[in-house]
Amino acid sequence: MANVEHHQLILVSSNPNKAIEAERILGMPLLRVSLSLPEIQASTIEEITRFKLETAKSRGLSPLIVEDVSLGFDELGNFPGPYVRWLLESGGGKALSALAFALRDATATAQCSLGYWDGGKAHIFDGQVRGMILVEPRGSQNFGWDSWFVPTGSKQTFAEMTPEEKDVFSHRGVAYRRLREHLQVPPG
Numbered sequence: 001m002a003n004v005e006h007h008q009l010i011l012v013s014s015n016p017n018k019a020i021e022a023e024r025i026l027g028m029p030l031l032r033v034s035l036s037l038p039e040i041q042a043s044t045i046e047e048i049t050r051f052k053l054e055t056a057k058s059r060g061l062s063p064l065i066v067e068d069v070s071l072g073f074d075e076l077g078n079f080p081g082p083y084v085r086w087l088l089e090s091g092g093g094k095a096l097s098a099l100a101f102a103l104r105d106a107t108a109t110a111q112c113s114l115g116y117w118d119g120g121k122a123h124i125f126d127g128q129v130r131g132m133i134l135v136e137p138r139g140s141q142n143f144g145w146d147s148w149f150v151p152t153g154s155k156q157t158f159a160e161m162t163p164e165e166k167d168v169f170s171h172r173g174v175a176y177r178r179l180r181e182h183l184q185v186p187p188g
Helices: 016-026 045-057 084-102 163-169 171-183
Strands: 010-012 031-033 064-073 079-081 107-117 122-133 149-151
Touching: 010 016, 016 163, 016 171, 045 064, 045 107, 045 122, 064 084, 064 171, 079 084, 084 122, 107 149, 107 171, 122 171, 163 171
Parallel strands: 010 031, 010 064
Antiparallel strands: 064 079, 064 107, 107 122, 122 149
């Protein structure tokens, strides 16, 4: 667990919900630093994550984590994918609902890409979950598109799940468990 034993791991995110989930899944406290990191327009979230990581590293932060998420319809070739944030900011959940309604097949893939800088080397950890985007949201609508996404193997949206259930099913949970294994943090 290089550097993390001596320096608190930093999560660069303006979203406190992401920090709560990350701490719970990693089983360790994080220092959340709210920096405005530019989001380049790129076709993959890995490219966006690498750019965010380079930008955060240039601020002298170490060890650190950045993340980016994607949600895309299979029928639309993973659109909106890494642009889901912009879709939600411009049209809200209604825009996501309209796309799900208009498609014959609303299956989708949720993806989380974590960039981890240990002070000497960059690492990328990816988590993907397949599921369905709903026309009508279910559950609390306070965290992104959680109310519209039902992961395969569940009958509930992320928003209807307990935090612990969501950790098991979510794309973020998969990515952070991979990071936890890399850091050699025992499961909580």
